[in-house]
Amino acid sequence: MNTLDFDRLISEVVKATNLPVPSNNFTAKVMAVTSPSPVPSSDDTRLKNYLKAAAALLLTGLFFMVIILTSDIPFIDSLYKVFSFAVSPERFSFSIPDIMNFTAGFFENSAIKILWAGIVLAGICLLILDRYINKGVKTLQSFLFF
């Protein structure tokens, strides 16, 4: 008997083997749980998923803001300075060069550079982890970044 015939024999045996069966009222039990609730439409589900992900991102951002601003970190003073510089009325501007200057100044501070590097690195790690865990699942992150 060659490999192909042997493979065919295995296939025949597996097909002839009866599968174990669940209890007689299995279908009724499943239907009892599922029947009262209509299937949510794909639009509802997608919107709900995006809202959930957005809420999670917002809460995470707030959490880190509270932690950073209430901690006794040596460079927190310089962080406050940058923020007060940003929101002081005389500096407040929507013009693109001003925003770019502000952003550049923000990154020039070495203490803040480390903080930003940490945040960006953590973000990248989280995105990679998310892609690995949710292969094929549409999340807000995958919608925004990939």
Next chain:
Amino acid sequence: MNQVDDIEYVLRILNGDTSAYAALVDRHKNMAFSLALKIAGKPEEAEEIAMDAFVKAFNNLSTFRQESQFKTWLYRIVYNTAITFTRKKKHEFLALDERLIEQYPDPIEAINEFSKEDQFRMVEKAIQRLSSEDGLLITLFYKEELSVDEVSSVTGLTVSNVKVKLHRIRKKIANDVETSIKKELKEEYI
């Protein structure tokens, strides 16, 4: 044929006829239960896992993209639910290197000396002795006739790993059958 029917049922359910789900449950419950049993090991737990998987599938039916067969999608849910339930590591299957495929001789010339019933019996016993993970793979591949790609999608293994594992399972069965033949011939000789 089944594939078309499954999708028709899915469309009916999505259009509000939720009672059509009973037909899908009836059609796939044995395989779902069997897969859950191979991972969980206990029938009571397997039933709970299969039920949970069917409920999850119903609640997420709108996310089912009809690019794959419904059953492949469902079995993936059963597999993930069972793994979560039993708190086993997701990739319990060890990854294998495709280059490690060992050549084995055309199996068992001696098996031709036996009747079809005896051949069946020997292969059946060898299959029963396989580990539950191996049993799960051959059930999906031979019984459900899923392609290697689909088995890969259900179990999370790479396609080449599925190929290597199926090859090794065939080899295990061939070795087991060969041992049985030797034993039977020895007994006959004595």
